Amino acid sequence: MxxxxxxxxxxxxxxxxxxxxxxxxxxxxxxxxxxxxxxxxxxxxxxxxxxxxxxxxxxxxxxxxxxxxxxxxxxxxxxxxxxxxxxxxxxxxxxxxxxxxGRKPEFTTRAAITSSVHYHANIKQGSNLVDGIYSSDIYDASIVDQESGAFAWFLLDFGDIIPISEVILVAQPNINSYHYFRDIEVRVGNTQASGNFASYLMLGSFTGPGDPEQIVILRPATPLFGRYVSIQRTTDGMLQIAHVEVR
Known part of the structure; x- marks a missing residue:
């Protein structure tokens, strides 16, 4: 005490x-x-x-x-x-x-989050990515699957247009990152979409495959302005992310 x-x-x-x-x-x-x-x-x-x-x-x-x-x-x-x-x-x-x-202020804890279908019904939920804390526990790492007509995806809604200069993604803390943390695109848009984010501006991409708890930092040449940030896999398979930060 x-x-x-x-x-x-x-x-x-x-x-x-x-x-x-x-x-x-x-x-x-x-x-x-x-x-x-x-x-x-x-x-x-x-x-x-x-x-x-x-x-x-x-x-x-x-x-x-x-x-x-x-x-x-x-x-x-x-x-x-x-x-x-x-x-x-x-x-x-x-x-x-x-x-x-020592981490810098970021917007993620202000965001609502939606996604393609969750692989686990009651654990590893998308809300873990926007709760503002991550402890290297696999149960913090949210996992979603692809659905008819769309690859696996997450969508963050900040409720208003914000400047976005950096997105940080952290891979899951085990060797399955090789399978589930790869072929990722991050985009920024102003209209809500579901599964098809082609109209959004590209912020950055990561081909991978990722290593356990690999930190991927994506930065556009100049800040992008938008209300929504999409994180989507561009190939078949599940997408699992342990932690997200948006600045």
Missing amino acids: YSSVLWACMALCACEILLPPVEGEDLTAWRRVLVESSWFKESVIRTPKNLSLISCGLVCMRHDWCNLWRHDEPSACLLTSLFVSVSYQPSQPDGALPCYT
Whole structure:
């Protein structure tokens, strides 16, 4: 449990802290988020040293796998590879832990999502892709199948036209990524479509096949403006994605 002094410090901290530059490392902004303690499982590494709030962020910066950290009792850091959006809202806010993420703000948690038919009726749902958090669990990775007249697809609806300069896709965390994370097109449009997104502007594509948890970053030459982002496989087969971010 946090000490009263640490809780007071966290309460007074702004939503973003700026770490001082150190040799060989750039100035990095960390953004404060609340995360349920249940997300901190095997992926957590506790550092053995006594570290301050600022030092924890510097330690995380030195690990390529570290995406989130929190300052823990007694004066140690908990580091994790957990992906958490700045706009993430914990489902159980009571007892949520104050943490810091280095991930940039993005639009995905504002989106509604539809798709072709889900391969699993009650698990691996498309809503997992827009909930703002990903823990390398295969059950977070949504999987859809092709349907009559259309290859497998997801469609994100942001409710309004937004500028889109980057889409990040993360492959599922097992070897089936070779089969289900490949031949992908990402497009941007302003009218709702279902299965046929040829009228949308092409943002980028990934031929693959993907490796487990491969991160694919797609960026157009200039930002595209649209309300909808489609993610569609262009060949027969299922499409499985573990995590999506849109900026």
